[in-house]
Every structure is written in C-alpha cells, then in structure tokens.
Amino acid sequence: MRSIWNGAISFGLVSIPIKLVNATESHSIAFRQIHTADGGRIRYRKVCELDGKELAAAEIGKGYEDADGTIIPVTDEDLASLPLPTAKTIEIVAFVPASEIDPLQMDAAYYLSANGVPAAKPYTLLREALKRSRKVAVAKYALRGRERLGMLRVVDDVIAMHGLLWPDEIRQPVGVAPETEVTVREAELDLADALMDTLGDVDLDSLHDDYRDAVEAMIAAKAEGGEAALEAPAEPGGKVIDLMAALESSVKAAKEARGEEAQVTPIGTRKKAAAKKPAAGKAAAKKTAAGKTAAGKTTAEKPAAKKPAAKKAAAEKAPAKKPAARSRKRSA
Numbered sequence: 001m002r003s004i005w006n007g008a009i010s011f012g013l014v015s016i017p018i019k020l021v022n023a024t025e026s027h028s029i030a031f032r033q034i035h036t037a038d039g040g041r042i043r044y045r046k047v048c049e050l051d052g053k054e055l056a057a058a059e060i061g062k063g064y065e066d067a068d069g070t071i072i073p074v075t076d077e078d079l080a081s082l083p084l085p086t087a088k089t090i091e092i093v094a095f096v097p098a099s100e101i102d103p104l105q106m107d108a109a110y111y112l113s114a115n116g117v118p119a120a121k122p123y124t125l126l127r128e129a130l131k132r133s134r135k136v137a138v139a140k141y142a143l144r145g146r147e148r149l150g151m152l153r154v155v156d157d158v159i160a161m162h163g164l165l166w167p168d169e170i171r172q173p174v175g176v177a178p179e180t181e182v183t184v185r186e187a188e189l190d191l192a193d194a195l196m197d198t199l200g201d202v203d204l205d206s207l208h209d210d211y212r213d214a215v216e217a218m219i220a221a222k223a224e225g226g227e228a229a230l231e232a233p234a235e236p237g238g239k240v241i242d243l244m245a246a247l248e249s250s251v252k253a254a255k256e257a258r259g260e261e262a263q264v265t266p267i268g269t270r271k272k273a274a275a276k277k278p279a280a281g282k283a284a285a286k287k288t289a290a291g292k293t294a295a296g297k298t299t300a301e302k303p304a305a306k307k308p309a310a311k312k313a314a315a316e317k318a319p320a321k322k323p324a325a326r327s328r329k330r331s332a
Contacts, residue, residue, distance in 0.1 A: 001021045002021070003019035003020055007088040007090060008089050009123075014122050015122075016123050016126060017114070020112060023110050027212065046060060062076075086140045086142045090140075095135045095136070101138075105149075108162070109162050110160065111158050111161075113158075126159065127158075130154050131154050136151050137153075138152075139161070141161075149163070149165070150163055188243060191248060198258065
C-alpha cells in the first residue's frame with residue numbers, strides 16, 4: 001500500500017520512524033456530470049477571476065480571505081516553517097482507556113507501518129505496551145495543512161491510528177431529542193428486548209452494499225442496450241398507532257426469518273401466566289393428592305365395610321332356616 005505521509009511516533013524519548021497508510025477505501029460508484037441533450041462530459045475549469053485565463057495546477061496556490069475580502073497569499077514554505085512539533089511527528093500525549101474516547105470524535109483510519117529495520121524494535125515495544133495496558137494512545141499530528149488529534153490502538157499486529165475531531169468540533173445535540181415527554185411501559189420495553197434478542201448478533205463480514213449491487217446491475221443492463229428490471233421501493237409506512245402490535249409483529253417476522261417458531265405471546269401476558277402457573281400447579285397437586293387420599297380411603301374402607309356385613313347377613317340367614325327345618329320334622 002502506498003504511504004501518504006512519512007514521519008515518526010514520539011513516545012517519550014523514543015522516536016519510531018513510520019509511514020502512514022490509508023486503512024479504508026471507498027467502493028462507492030462514481031458518476032460523471034454530462035449534458036443531458038447529447039451526453040457530452042461536463043468539466044470544471046479553473047479560471048482566474050481577474051484576467052479570465054484558465055490555469056494549470058502548477059499556477060495555483062493558497063490564500064486566506066480576510067474579513068474585508070482581502071486575499072492573503074500563504075505558501076507551502078510558510079506552513080512548513082511554522083514552529084509546530086507535530087509537523088512530521090505523531091506526538092503521544094497520554095494513554096487512556098478506550099472508553100474515554102467518544103465515538104462521535106472518530107474520523108478517518110490509518111495504519112502505521114514501521115519505516116525501516118531500526119524502527120521494528122521500538123514499534124513492537126509500543127504495540128505490546130498498548131496490548132498489555134489495554135489502553136489507547138492519544139496523540140497530536142499535522143496532516144494536510146492542519147494539526148489534528150489521533151487515537152492509536154492495536155489491530156492484530158499493527159498499530160492503527162484513528163483521526164479524532166477536536167472536542168469543540170462536536171456539536172451539542174440541542175433540540176434533537178423529542179420535545180414531547182413520553183412514558184414507555186415495561187411491557188413495551190420487554191417486547192423491545194425480545195426483538196433485540198431475536199435479531200441477535202451479526203457477522204459484519206456477511207453484510208454488503210445492496211444499493212451498489214443494484215446500481216452495477218442497472219449499469220450493466222444499460223451497457224448491453226437493454227433496460228434493467230427496476231422495482232420501486234415500497235413507500236415507508238405511516239404513523240405507528242399500536243406500538244405493541246408493531247413490536248410483536250417485528251418479533252414474529254424476525255423469528256420467521258431465523259427459522260424459529262413464529263408464534264409470539266405478549267411479554268406482559270407471559271409474565272402474568274408465569275406468575276399464575278405455580279399457584280395453579282399447587283392447586284392441581286393438592287386436588288390430585290386429595291383425590292388420591294379419598295380414593296385410598298374409599299378403597300380401604302369399602303372392603304372392610306362389606307366383609308362384616310356379608311358375614312353378618314349369612315349368619316343371620318342360616319339360623320333362620322334351621323329352626324324351620326326342625327319344626328317340619330317334629331310335625332311329621
């Protein structure tokens with residue numbers, strides 16, 4: 001990869017020669033401006049306002065416009081001669097936990113490459129120190145005509161640097177939050193949690209730019225003389241009236257997308273049912289136990305009640321018959 005800046009990391013009294021390399025690249029499709037009538041390319045020409053002459057890049061310099069409109073010329077030599085220690089140095093000023101860096105400050109990302117064999121040892125020392133401390137380095141550096149703030153961290157076996165916006169470049173979110181006070185119910189939060197759990201994690205490497213794919217397919221179809229089969233995106237939905245229904249539908253759709261059971265029970269209902277289940281279970285257990293006890297007692301008592309009654313009846317019947325038989329014999 002081509003370096004865009006050469007300098008050194010200043011780490012106390014240690015100086016580490018490095019090269020700065022872009023860590024990211026844009027894959028956006030670039031369009032040219034054309035004349036719609038004939039397809040001719042539209043180009044920008046740099047013309048001097050005073051004499052109307054078109055200028056080459058070598059003839060163009062920098063200038064600062066003062067409040068009264070006066071242009072003050074500023075040369076590259078003027079900027080290079082500024083007493084700025086970070087002109088060719090990434091000066092580390094502190095080591096802090098990564099949590100102290102506001103993500104809103106994050107800007108462009110770069111890789112820092114050790115420049116030459118002598119730089120390998122101090123480069124590795126700084127990398128391992130960052131790893132062991134689990135901290136990031138806050139640094140100042142100058143690039144493209146201005147001093148900037150940066151954060152150094154370890155990515156695999158490389159030191160990466162993220163450009164940071166200065167704190168005063170972050171706007172305060174005044175008037176951004178909803179002005180109307182809204183109360184969110186626990187059941188709604190429960191459903192939101194369920195939706196978050198259902199969506200789960202994602203492998204970021206699996207994500208890609210669908211818009212770019214669609215543009216490339218459309219351009220390929222036009223290049224072959226045809227027309228791409230385009231389908232207009234659906235209009236965004238109107239105002240959400242029933243938030244709970246929308247959340248439940250979202251959970252259901254997410255589960256279906258993951259191949260899970262699509263049935264969704266409202267979280268509030270689920271909690272009430274869960275709270276009632278132990279009581280119902282205990283009642284059923286008591287009912288079953290009572291039934292078993294009653295059945296046991298009936299089974300145990302019934303034979304005991306029948307047996308004596310049968311014996312008593314048999315005993316009573318037998319004596320009643322015998323005297324009758326004896327009286328017959330005597331009369332005979």
